Amino acid sequence: MNTDTKIIGTPVPKHDAGIRVTGKAVYGHDIVLPGMLHGAILRTKYPSATFTIDVSEAKKLPGVACVITADDIDTNNISFKRDHPVIKAGEVNCIRDEIAAVAAETKEIALTALSLIKVKYKKRKGVFDPFEALKPSAPKINKFSIGNFKNKNIAGEFHYEHGNLEKQKKRSKIILTRRFSLPRMTHACMATSNITAAYSQSDGKLLLYSSTQVPFLYQRDMAHALKMNPSDIRIIQPVIGGGFGSKLDMYPFEPICALLSIKTGKPVQILYSREEEFIASPTRQPMIIDLTAGIDSKGNFTFREVNVIKDNGAYTSWGATTPFVIMQAFSSLYKIPACYFHATAVYTNNVFAGSFRGYGNPQATFALERMIDMLADEIGMGKDEIRLINANEQGEITGQGLHYQTCGHRQCLESVIKSSKTKIRTTSNERYKKGIGFASMLHVGGGAKIYRSDGCGSIVKIDPYGFCTIITGANEIGQGSETVLAMIAAEELGIALNKIKVINSDTDIKPWDVGVHASRTSFVAGNSLLGAIKKLKNKLNAKARQLMNEPSADFIYESGYLFSNQTRSKIAIDKVVREMQFTEPNELAIAFYFYEPLSEFQDKEFKGNVSGTYAFASQSIEVEVDTYTGNVRVLNVHVAQDVGKVLNPLLLEGQIHGGVLQGLGYAICEELLMNSGMILNSNFHNYKIPTASDIPEIHFTPIETNDRHGPYGAKGVGEAPLIPTAAAITNAVCNALGIELLELPITPERVLRAINGKQTSRTKKNLTVRNGK
Template sequence: MADKTPFSIVGKPLPKVDAWAKCAGETIYADDLNLPRMLYGKLLRSPHPHAIIKRMDTRRARALPGVHAVITGEDLPIKFGILPVSQDEEALAREKVRYIGDPVAAVAAVDEETAEEALKLIDVEYEPLPAITSIDEALAQSENRIHEYNKVGNIQKAVALEFGDVEEGFAEADYIREDIFFYQGSTHLPMEQHAAVAAYGPDGKLTLWSSTQTPHYVHRALAKVLEMPPSHIRVIATPVGGGFGGKSDPFSHEIVAAKLSMLTGRPVKITLTREEVFYAHRGRHPVLMWVKTGVKRDGAITAMHFKTFLDGGAYGSYGVASTYYTGALQTVTYKIPRYKFEGMRVFTNKPPCGPKRGHGTPQPRYALEVHLDKIAEDLGLDPVDMRRRHLVDENSLTVNWLRITTCSLKACIDKVIEASGFRQKFRRLPFGKGVGFACSSYLSGAGLPIYWNHMPHSGVQIKIDRGGGVAVFCGSIDIGQGSDSILAYVVAEILGIRPEDIRVVTADTDLTPVDLGSYSSRVTVMTGNAAMEAAEKLKDLLLTVAGEKLEVPKNRLVAVDRRIFDAEDPERSISFVEAVQLAEARFGTLGSVGSYKPPESPGKYKGSGVGPSPSYSYTACVAQVDVDPETGLVTVEKIWIAHDIGRSINPLLVEGQVEGSVYMGLGEALMEEQVFRKGLHKIPSMLEYKSPTTLEMCDVETFIIEKPDPHGPFGAKEVGQGPLLPVPPAVANAVYDAVGVRIDEVPITPEKVLKALEAKARGEDGRYGPSRIPDVAFPAPTTVDVPPEWQPAIVAEGTS
């Protein structure tokens, strides 16, 4: 096939730069580290969901032979947390515990067995408090407070925003529908258990190796809690064996390992057990949702009002951001001229929730796409056409001031509808078989950093060796998505060399410029742009000397295949290495830097920090299911999915992210859920926490839709998270097509399907799902003027 792009690396299905090491078992993950004199740390965790710590005695543990240190919360009194607004965590709880699994003490010993033995010798006296384990209980028991720092009861955060007058919008509607949904919580279940190794030296400097997605934020948290200058702390993120958002917070075990190393003068390793990984959590928030939408007869939305209630678990984590995210991105797929969002996160005595792939957006996306499916049916509209007619415009602002750059959602829709044969199947398959459709969108990196500052979000440094080897330094961490490879591909493309000529050095706070971390689908766009800037600077030097040597104007030179040549006379060329040596002779040691900061968002209201992004990816999905009406079992037969990536830098990696997102979306749609009994996690194991195996995973047909976005490196947008979003609603809509019942709550388990079928057989509503939301007042909304294109006069013209 003829190559239509001008690129030699970008767009090619090359192996990842770390593929060989990973397939040889040579990649060193955190728990693989083994330092001389290393001790092993263990954490003692609370057996109570909510209790006051009355007394703690560590003397018997200290006396055990082989124990080198025992610490409690008194040794680490400074609080921390990922967000500046919720610095509510203690490395070891001091006065009270807030969930079963909350760490209260820690031991360093010669081996894990001795450390575990020592934990049993720590005497803790607790005074149990009533445990709060649901949103309703959190709201009802406002005197039984889990934290003291939030304003009211157990409501950590309540937000209310109104863009334009929604009541006016509802008044213009031909049809209004309200629905209630519940999206159950789930966990990341990374294959690698969290691990950290700390080494404190006699020079007073600390090094922490950790399985983390955010070494920069861990660096800041360590400096704060340990009261050390950041310049004396080095955080190295080891290759992460699965993150999905679950390794994005600074964690107790990281801080404790550091403290234990400082006290003993020896390296200390802490690796969480699988059970402990379930307690560390930070997974998908359970979210209860209410949505009311007004539409015209053709399905054009006149107004939407969305309410969310998040069960946050015991600590803040990313929760304030998560809360906003449950309301931010409803507006970026279909035109919504007036929009009101009310969101609330409550504390409960369960492991803290946080960001999981899609962070706060899969829940409302599920609700929205099932809700729209119902509206289409109510109005007798085709669910595909109804959505397709009212997509957002490119280069526009949404009603909540998010800037849309490129949007190829129409092309995505057409691709999956055609490939799946949706129109021949929808409402036409035999009972028990069905197809469902949904769309979604996600951000390519958050527009703002987690703590307020004006510095770049990503930095890249490049140095070139006289032999032609290129080293690329960047703070980003490869969590399997291929961020190291993206750096190599981008730099190789610009300098005209091969990815294998490049050594990538990443995620080391001593050696690499800051990148904020592998979260919010930001890395390709932000590190890619920074790498492009740094590489272009070096290329300019190389072309300068090559032009002089070849006596050719610089603008006629092309760098490709390790040579620099005259585009008009390719015989005139010099090698990359020769150009490097000429450039070093001329300019001195060769190096350059590049950095990236997202464009400023036009939204200026309180709360506008969550949602803006350089660009948004778009996805359309069709699911085909088989539902057994006898057992209620839903089997997904196939998924067709098209993703608007802007530009695919490596189609293999893009497909891998799409397929992995579909897999994770199917797990959430059908089986994965956090189950508690009296605050105790009932299934903290990989056997009982059901996740799809090879046998449950269906065929996936992936379509990559490319239309370069001006803000991305070579036009790239995100792919790591967005393709998860349409999967649960597409499955739910397909279940309805198959057996005629609405499952308004994920996971869609056989029990729920059967209950809905039984209800329908009794002549009742063929639906399973929540029927009410808490009767609780939100604050008066912040009313925000809408962007000019959504001013009422203009909207009225546009929707005629």
């Protein structure tokens, strides 16, 4: 591949930046269709209850077109485990539960109609603690749950191990056991959830304007829910105002909107209010992680023994599969001779968790990186030193079978250690104490083979005017993939960026792709596009050879021309296309390609090389803690990330900043608070995301390891910057104060309690074992 690039590696602004900042972008909220009705959903008042419902008054209200309850619909259950009814019949199990829906001429009429629906509840005592739910006396929470587990409230289990745990325990000098507790965090997308459905009663086809991240899986899920043929459903993605994993699943409001359109024969739109978004969109999984880890006398890690209890909520989303990623961090981040891992997702009457950027990895990384600091303290080693000793290496095949063909872990660590070396912990008796914390992360960097295919299709065409159109299966949810794909085409075809169009939002047109997740789009869609371009160039080259009468020439594509490598003579690309198209044998300048990464499926023991490549990152973070109030101020964040190759430094920096800030929120202030199944802070006033004035200095150093499988050597970058941030911040605070924090977020109150020696709520007995060697 050409390593001397002209466009790749340059800071090209996001190609949709203009329409975004001028308000011209058409989001789902901006869509208006002729005759469109407005849908609204009635949710339960109580998290656990049986109920009867009477919608007769609502139906009588002028302007109401349709009212539906479970009795009016014929649907299959939805969700990853098909344990989630679209509209709940007779019983509710979490505060999000949909019990009726209305379509009306205006939003106001729809909301008034909801208020006219009479519901009689018989409250039940819900189960809101996963440990309570595992007790034999607990009621069965989800009656649709499937699987053969030892307890009725288990939604899923994952077990993994490698190495000889007992042997490693024996050779450990220090063994520590700690319980870590991770909160519910919500995505807080700027655009609230939305959908517009238009069903045609004349041909039975359903058109959906939907913000999904995975249109082809969504199409299939929707068809399953509605008992339709998937290809009768067309998904168009409007501009999406934030995904971060929240749109990986299909949620009940989406088939509900389709059902309202099917029943009325008119387009129907459902838009969430912000309060509804907080209540009824998914969260990051809350978890309790019990971790025991050991270290030998030389500072080598010996083993990790992990037991994870995840609060699944009432239904099972894709989020229940996060142990795939969690176990990967425990089994393969730093060299680990032995690992035992068990994760259990437990049904409760809480709101259900979904997938969220990092997919379990921020939780796992928090536990294991906090643990590394504690091990370092016990054995008396530097927190930088201990990490360098155990860092992953190029060529390593981990216990889980991940093959690190390239690995920038050590360089990442060295970079952030060097950047922040001068500002180590202050020891004086001052009110404000400074500290520094390190953390690393490992994440898939070349997709993740968890579905039957992890592939992506591309079509590339050049028109008779020399403009290029890329039709890609990949999805744009704000991460900038359209821009990167256009840059790849510009680089390879020598066509100016303003002559390149990207079509990526319509399932009737675009080729298949599994969806935007697992930091895979630039890697998988980039490789896919390169494959299509290669095929197209073969066609163009053949024609150019004929036209220029240079049968053995090869061509360099530059500035809209093909230059012969033999004679340096040139021909315009549009001329080649016209000659192909309009002279015999009359061929289109078009090519397609389907790229499937070389990754493997994992076996039943979860072993296998699941990704095309792996990304590494380290962060060192400096904080200042006010010991009078417990407030933590993050001063400097040093990020070094193995990105393979920088494709676009501007977009890359954007991903880094966004990820670090999301991680900062996770560390310090974000938590969706619940009490007995009710959400206590369903607004931005009390659900606190960091503001502009909380933003630290972020210093980013890309580490280029040039992975031969990546496009131009690139790896996935999207999730990584969020993953180690909370761990590094908490390590820094513990370093500053000499305390032990095991629970996120580290709110001022939690920090002040720790300073004052008060135990936080959910930590249990923590153990230290010193072997007398």
